[in-house]
Amino acid sequence: MRGLRRGTLKFKVGPFVARIGTTYPLLQQDFLDIYEGYPLAAPEDFVHFNLKVGPVSLLRRWFRPKVIADGGFVASPFVPLPGDLAILALEMGLNWQVGTKSDQFLIFHSGVVAKDFEPSATGEVRPSRAVLMAGQSGAGKSTLTAGLAYNGWRLFSDEFALMDTSDLQLYPYPRPISLKNQSIEVMVERLGEEVFSRPYLDTPKGTIRYLKAPGDSLRNGDRPARLDLVVFPEYSPGAPAQVAEFEGAEAFAMLRGASVNCDRLGQAAFDAISDLTGRCKFFHLQYDTLDMAMRMVEDLMEEAA
Amino acid sequence: MKGLPADLKTLLVAPHMAGGWSAERWSRVAYLAQAAGVLTRISVDLTEAGKRTGLPQGLEGCLLSAERNGARNQVRLSWEMDRIKRVFWDRDIKIVLLKGAAYLAGDIPCTRGRLSSDMDILVAKDELAGVEATLLDAGWVSAKEIQGDAEDYDDLYYRRWMHELPPLVHEGRGTVIDVHHTILPPTGRVTADGSELLELAVPVESLAATEVEAANDPAERSRQGYYVLCDTDMLLHSTVHLFQDGEIRGGLRDLVDQRDMIAHFADRPGFWDRLIARAEYLGLGRPLFYSLRYAEALLDAPVPEPALKASQRFAPPLPVRLLMDLLVPRALTPTYLFDSNRVVNFAGELLYMRSHWLRMPPVMLARHLAIKAWRRAGGTKTA
Numbered sequence: 001m002r003g004l005r006r007g008t009l010k011f012k013v014g015p016f017v018a019r020i021g022t023t024y025p026l027l028q029q030d031f032l033d034i035y036e037g038y039p040l041a042a043p044e045d046f047v048h049f050n051l052k053v054g055p056v057s058l059l060r061r062w063f064r065p066k067v068i069a070d071g072g073f074v075a076s077p078f079v080p081l082p083g084d085l086a087i088l089a090l091e092m093g094l095n096w097q098v099g100t101k102s103d104q105f106l107i108f109h110s111g112v113v114a115k116d117f118e119p120s121a122t123g124e125v126r127p128s129r130a131v132l133m134a135g136q137s138g139a140g141k142s143t144l145t146a147g148l149a150y151n152g153w154r155l156f157s158d159e160f161a162l163m164d165t166s167d168l169q170l171y172p173y174p175r176p177i178s179l180k181n182q183s184i185e186v187m188v189e190r191l192g193e194e195v196f197s198r199p200y201l202d203t204p205k206g207t208i209r210y211l212k213a214p215g216d217s218l219r220n221g222d223r224p225a226r227l228d229l230v231v232f233p234e235y236s237p238g239a240p241a242q243v244a245e246f247e248g249a250e251a252f253a254m255l256r257g258a259s260v261n262c263d264r265l266g267q268a269a270f271d272a273i274s275d276l277t278g279r280c281k282f283f284h285l286q287y288d289t290l291d292m293a294m295r296m297v298e299d300l301m302e303e304a305a
Numbered sequence: 306m307k308g309l310p311a312d313l314k315t316l317l318v319a320p321h322m323a324g325g326w327s328a329e330r331w332s333r334v335a336y337l338a339q340a341a342g343v344l345t346r347i348s349v350d351l352t353e354a355g356k357r358t359g360l361p362q363g364l365e366g367c368l369l370s371a372e373r374n375g376a377r378n379q380v381r382l383s384w385e386m387d388r389i390k391r392v393f394w395d396r397d398i399k400i401v402l403l404k405g406a407a408y409l410a411g412d413i414p415c416t417r418g419r420l421s422s423d424m425d426i427l428v429a430k431d432e433l434a435g436v437e438a439t440l441l442d443a444g445w446v447s448a449k450e451i452q453g454d455a456e457d458y459d460d461l462y463y464r465r466w467m468h469e470l471p472p473l474v475h476e477g478r479g480t481v482i483d484v485h486h487t488i489l490p491p492t493g494r495v496t497a498d499g500s501e502l503l504e505l506a507v508p509v510e511s512l513a514a515t516e517v518e519a520a521n522d523p524a525e526r527s528r529q530g531y532y533v534l535c536d537t538d539m540l541l542h543s544t545v546h547l548f549q550d551g552e553i554r555g556g557l558r559d560l561v562d563q564r565d566m567i568a569h570f571a572d573r574p575g576f577w578d579r580l581i582a583r584a585e586y587l588g589l590g591r592p593l594f595y596s597l598r599y600a601e602a603l604l605d606a607p608v609p610e611p612a613l614k615a616s617q618r619f620a621p622p623l624p625v626r627l628l629m630d631l632l633v634p635r636a637l638t639p640t641y642l643f644d645s646n647r648v649v650n651f652a653g654e655l656l657y658m659r660s661h662w663l664r665m666p667p668v669m670l671a672r673h674l675a676i677k678a679w680r681r682a683g684g685t686k687t688a
Contacts, residue, residue: 008643015363015366016363019332019643021643044327044328044361044362045361045362046331046332046335046361046363046364046367047328048363048366048367050336050642050643051642052642052643072336072642073339101339101370102366103369103370103371104367104369264374265377266373266376268373
């Protein structure tokens with residue numbers, strides 16, 4: 001708590017270290033609740049992102065509180081939010097910095113989970129294998145990511161897939177999963193209240209509750225995985241389940257469309273996406289229930305193996 | 306005079322001396338470098354100096370990110386030069402590149418790792434209307450229109466009182482071009498005659514060894530046919546931009562540009578005499594004085610003693626100089642997000658007021674600020 005107030009709190013999210021400060025008591029509480037269990041950075045770790053969240057003015061600390069994130073950059077798109085939604089300012093502030101200033105990675109806007117394997121009897125270490133879930137917002141990737149992350153898969157991210165273009169490994173970016181509106185109910189019923197934040201009402205995206213990142217995803221935040229499977233899920237109530245494989249140019253175009261920063265990386269991104277197009281399996285998924293979607297992903301991963 | 310933070314200065318002027326620092330020091334200086342817009346340059350220099358090993362965990366990624374960003378920025382700038390040239394292919398018109406595009410085309414050392422947001426060009430005043438019409442015809446639109454905020458005042462303000470057209474944005478690429486007819490607003494305390502600058506502008510020199518090479522290199526093709534300001538004017542323009550027209554706050558990158566130009570041009574025969582004479586002739590002595598003074602004091606720019614002495618004739622009265630010595634280094638210095646920056650902010654505010662003061666006569670300034678304030682109260686956006 002003291003570190004947070006003084007802005008000396010440094011914690012790790014996958015390959016990144018973020019330094020956070022806020023003097024706003026409500027945000028301190030919310031943050032410590034949602035980020036419980038995150039590894040703290042060691043003194044020898046470089047800090048990638050700095051973020052302060054505070055009231056827009058002294059008046060707005062007490063009277064109709066408004067807070068805003070400050071990463072120290074002139075051209076940042078941060079907008080003031082009501083004091084009660086301070087955690088959103090922090091989440092959006094951090095995501096914006098990662099999304100715009102991490103071009104060491106090829107970033108996809110997607111959910112990612114991975115299967116870890118025990119070392120084989122001969123002691124051979126098997127690499128973790130990841131599935132990337134992309135698609136329009138509202139297609140249900142957060143819900144699907146959340147479902148898998150609490151059911152035998154390791155959470156990498158619900159927001160960004162971070163790919164090292166030199167070896168095509170995916171790196172974890174385990175953040176609280178923001179669930180919206182109807183999906184909250186579905187997931188609370190499955191997982192219970194205790195893994196959720198309090199509800200945030202009347203956000204720009206409706207009601208939000210944060211699902212905490214599972215402990216194993218935080219403890220293994222430095223273990224990469226290889227990407228084998230790319231799915232574009234689509235939630236369509238009442239429709240029959242459908243799996244449609246695609247490949248080649250379509251796969252390239254879909255993957256490229258999911259990328260946040262491929263134009264900033266240029267050649268490195270083009271080569272990486274080309275390689276992935278040849279190596280991964282790509283599917284459109286149409287699903288009705290979460291269980292159905294999860295089973296589809298399990299099966300497809302079995303096949304891809 | 307207060308200097309730059311020591312580590313930042315080391316990275317800017319002697320990157321080969323960097324290293325052996327704790328992660329805490331690197332984190333802080335990387336933040337400052339990013340805030341000042343010089344992180345990419347520093348990354349490039351560290352690579353050059355063979356200093357990219359043995360760094361704290363995680364820093365390498367940050368530097369790689371900065372480098373990729375810079376590389377892409379230069380490709381974009383080069384391509385933009387190519388596209389703009391194409392628009393004017395059948396016109397006999399002298400287009401002078403300014404700032405980032407000029408450094409890139411002229412291969413001035415400060416182009417390495419330099420991020421440019423906009424493209425700036427200078428044309429003769431009587432070509433202005435034609436150039437604007439041609440660009441509008443070829444896919445550029447007024448930036449204000451795009452924001453859905455075609456307020457007459459801003460447009461009028463630019464056209465009547467500024468040294469450039471309102472910014473134009475390319476519809477397809479989203480890139481911005483500023484078309485200038487001179488380098489200072491005609492309303493300011495100090496003005497500059499654009500035609501003087503155009504007259505001495507020089508064609509961009511080919512960097513390719515052979516004609517075949519030139520024809521096959523896209524960057525080379527994109528720069529051919531353009532002009533850049535002559536050496537003295539190129540430096541003077543940057544000094545004017547920082548110390549006369551701009552607000553100084555956040556302008557460390559410009560001072561770094563000036564330092565590189567000083568070092569690059571210093572050995573050209575007669576450069577310093579020409580520079581002083583040219584500043585005198587164009588009436589741009591004061592900003593040159595500041596530039597040489599602070600580039601030397603803060604960034605160890607190699608300004609020869611006689612040149613420093615000669616520039617003294619452009620110095621402001623002593624009280625002003627003392628005040629500037631107090632404010633400028635503070636306003637140029639970025640502060641770490643978690644450090645108190647009250648002094649810096651105050652220095653920045655004062656210099657911001659100064660920049661407006663220099664831009665227009667008092668009555669006009671009062672009117673301008675009144676209109677802006679009135680509009681802000683009404684909730685509308687201003688330039």
